[in-house]
Amino acid sequence: MHSIPTAPRAHDALGLLVQCRPGFEADAGQELQACAARLTFTLQAQAQSGFVFLALGTPQAHDELRRRIDTSRLVFARQSFQVLAVIDELPNRDRLTPLVERIEAFNERFSAILLETPDTNAGKEQSGFLRRFGPLLEEALAKSGKLRIDSPHLPRLHAFFVGARQVWLGLSLASEGSAWPMGIPRLRMPKEAPSRSTLKLAEAIVTLLSADEQKSSLRPGLTAVDLGAAPGGWSWQLASRGLRVTAIDNGPIAPSVLATGLIEHLRADGLTWRPKKPVEWMVCDMVEQPSKIAPIMADWLATGRCRRSIFNLKLPMKKRHEEIERCRDLIDQRLRAAGIKYILRIKHLYHDREEVTCYLTRR
Incomplete structure (x- = not known):
């Protein structure tokens, strides 16, 4: 496996991103390799990163991968989506404007927005920012007509923040991934239950x-x-x-x-x-x-x-x-x-x- 580049170029981003438990990147990668056999791809992963990227050369290759595999049935993948672009070096003061501009350039409409991070300590540190940022992004995309929550047949937009200044953007259908951001259902521990x-x-x-x-x-x-x-x-x-x-x-x-x-x-x-x-x-x-x-x-x-x-x-x-x-x-x-x-x-x-x-x- 290869290390994910610090700043992947947008035109290198076409492919499939799979989120997994940190430490299980190799296992998630093995699954993807088996599913993508006979396709031209590059598997990029980094230990303890919490995700794996299967870089594909063409949109046709992704369509072929989709025909071969039901990503919702991958064992080690909590969440997955088709990557369309990566934005590097988001400005500290205004992350919304460049993000909205890049999303609007996709010429797609979305049924939902899933703001996600790797399930790592660094990722968890961004949870407060995402809670504040999410409503702003939803408002901006709803205003431009890109977000249509009344149309569940439309793809979902994923914004996967790897650090504070890099975000991977992509799409999934509701049938292809988890309904929950990062593939983590929000369950509360019942007080009557004897163990977690x-x-x-x-x-x-x-x-x-x-x-x-x-x-x-x-x-x-x-x-x-x-x-x-x-x-x-x-x-x-x-x-x-x-x-x-x-x-x-x-x-x-x-x-x-x-x-x-x-x-x-x-x-x-x-x-x-x-x-x-x-x-x-x-x-x-x-x-x-x-x-x-x-x-x-x-x-x-x-x-x-x-x-x-x-x-x-x-x-x-x-x-x-x-x-x-x-x-x-x-x-x-x-x-x-x-x-x-x-x-x-x-x-x-x-x-x-x-x-x-x-x-x-x-x-």
């Missing part, structure tokens, strides 16, 4: 399931199993939506979780325990080798013990992309052998660290 792990499941639900899927499969009265449940963050998340949960763990479950009245705790080994009756959901956040967890998850689905599952795969420090592909193959082998058509979605979520979260369901 509950946010991982909450984020998985809103990220990996469509609104219709959430409505149909997370209804009060449905049943679920939580393998490796202690202290009960994932069980609580399901119970808060009205599901009846069997929490499997030899460890203790927090009293606040049991107080919901919807959770039964069974002291057992989550790797070997099986239900007597099929359930709608099985969730699992156990600290085990991913190649051990993946076949168990697939077996639950193959044998009809559950209809759908959300589970985490704890990744190794190296060759993360390869390990994910290995787990995909293990799941595919088991379900193909059972003659089951399935959907598998995998994402490295904001609340994940050295792991990815998977959603697996029958078609």
